Amino acid sequence: MKNVTCIEDLRQIARRKVPKMFFDYAEAGSYSQETLRANRSDMENIKLRQRVLVNVDKRDISTSILGEPAAAPLALGPIGLGGMMHGDGEILACRAAQAAGIPYTLSTMSVNSIEDVAGAVDKPFWFQLYVMRDRGFVRELVQRAAAAKCSALMLTVDLQVLGQRHVDIRNGLTVPPEIKIKNVIDIATKPAWALSILRGKSKTFGNLSGHVKGMENINSLAQWTASQFDPTLSWKDVEWIKSLWPGKMFLKGILDAEDAKIALKTGASAISVSNHGGRQLDGAPSAISALPKIVDAVGTDIEVMFDGGVRSGQDIMRALALGARSCIVGRSYIYGLGAGGQAGVARVIEILQKELDVTMALCGVKSIKEIDRRVLADYDPRLNSRG
Ligand SMILES: Cc1cc2nc3c(=O)[nH]c(=O)nc-3n(C[C@H](O)[C@H](O)[C@H](O)COP(=O)(O)O)c2cc1C
Numbered sequence: 001m002k003n004v005t006c007i008e009d010l011r012q013i014a015r016r017k018v019p020k021m022f023f024d025y026a027e028a029g030s031y032s033q034e035t036l037r038a039n040r041s042d043m044e045n046i047k048l049r050q051r052v053l054v055n056v057d058k059r060d061i062s063t064s065i066l067g068e069p070a071a072a073p074l075a076l077g078p079i080g081l082g083g084m085m086h087g088d089g090e091i092l093a094c095r096a097a098q099a100a101g102i103p104y105t106l107s108t109m110s111v112n113s114i115e116d117v118a119g120a121v122d123k124p125f126w127f128q129l130y131v132m133r134d135r136g137f138v139r140e141l142v143q144r145a146a147a148a149k150c151s152a153l154m155l156t157v158d159l160q161v162l163g164q165r166h167v168d169i170r171n172g173l174t175v176p177p178e179i180k181i182k183n184v185i186d187i188a189t190k191p192a193w194a195l196s197i198l199r200g201k202s203k204t205f206g207n208l209s210g211h212v213k214g215m216e217n218i219n220s221l222a223q224w225t226a227s228q229f230d231p232t233l234s235w236k237d238v239e240w241i242k243s244l245w246p247g248k249m250f251l252k253g254i255l256d257a258e259d260a261k262i263a264l265k266t267g268a269s270a271i272s273v274s275n276h277g278g279r280q281l282d283g284a285p286s287a288i289s290a291l292p293k294i295v296d297a298v299g300t301d302i303e304v305m306f307d308g309g310v311r312s313g314q315d316i317m318r319a320l321a322l323g324a325r326s327c328i329v330g331r332s333y334i335y336g337l338g339a340g341g342q343a344g345v346a347r348v349i350e351i352l353q354k355e356l357d358v359t360m361a362l363c364g365v366k367s368i369k370e371i372d373r374r375v376l377a378d379y380d381p382r383l384n385s386r387g
Pocket of ligand 1 (some may be wrong): 025026027039077078079080081107108109128156252274275276277278279307308309310328329330331332
């Protein structure tokens with residue numbers, strides 16, 4: 001991983017190593033991908049403020065997330081089918097996060113099960129919950145996460161129905177991967193990937209297999225999701241889920257200031273401002289453009305996290321400047337996973353941390369708590385009441 005200098009390098013390696021069907025699945029946004037693109041273009045349009053001749057010796061990027069110490073304002077987010085980027089992908093990503101001292105989130109739709117991951121790592125991780133129609137199963141999942149000593153429950157609230165990703169339909173994405181004529185050559189040219197998947201503990205949705213019917217062979221993820229995920233999910237259910245969970249629970253997928261205010265009343269420990277990486281409502285605003293409005297609406301009453309389009313330490317700086325306390329990354333780290341398993345994810349974390357550290361220095365700040373809107377180039381004290 002020595003010649004790898006940035007996240008894009010890892011993306012290029014992953015593209016070569018992972019079969020097209022799964023690489024495309026990871027990259028895609030929904031429909032015409034407007035929101036996916038906006039997540040990046042709006043991010044790049046935020047300019048940082050260069051400051052000079054400030055003593056920036058002895059910088060510290062450590063912080064706390066959900067009240068726990070973290071080596072950086074960074075967490076690895078939930079990725080359904082993360083284990084299709086590399087065999088035992090969730091275990092490897094979790095190990096890399098824990099070695100680096102940052103949180104890891106296991107998706108409901110992971111390949112390695114909660115129990116597989118818990119048995120293979122030494123520290124607690126977060127569990128992400130999707131709410132299915134079968135509430136008995138939801139209760140069971142939450143209990144399994146509690147039994148595995150997961151340290152927080154992330155409830156994803158922006159996927160009651162699935163935004164269509166054209167590419168998954170065109171590629172005929174199936175779980176477990178089906179060896180069809182059209183992908184046999186592709187898989188044959190990715191032997192390291194195929195071997196790692198063969199050796200992995202699971203080849204399908206590890207948390208659901210054996211618990212949910214119709215899991216044996218999922219030919220259409222969209223159809224299966226439509227039949228299982230609960231479109232009636234409402235704020236009342238948030239209370240119910242909170243009552244099942246003994247620890248900290250937070251909501252991921254808030255993009256609107258009104259919703260953020262309602263979230264405050266649920267007693268959730270945090271919210272993550274997110275549009276699911278541009279994979280749900282196409283035409284929705286970029287996550288970074290929604291962030292300051294939400295921060296202004298909720299103030300300091302709730303911890304605000306951010307995800308969507310973070311590809312560098314500079315991006316983490318931008319989100320923190322606009323009021324996020326930490327960033328969750330998705331694609332950035334699964335590129336690392338596809339490129340090099342645990343070492344690839346470790347490299348992603350290292351790159352993001354180093355970039356953030358240098359960016360802080362060049363903006364004239366030494367610690368995370370000093371970062372606010374004053375590090376933005378367009379900062380205008382007359383317009384920015386929150387400093
Ligand atoms: C391939 C893929 C699978 C995802 N699966 C889940 C999931 O199972 N649960 C969830 O809450 N979010 C899921 N997300 C959304 C991410 O957790 C996160 O919100 C998003 O990736 C952030 O945008 P970024 O990829 O630009 O960093 C997924 C994202 C991708 C790219």
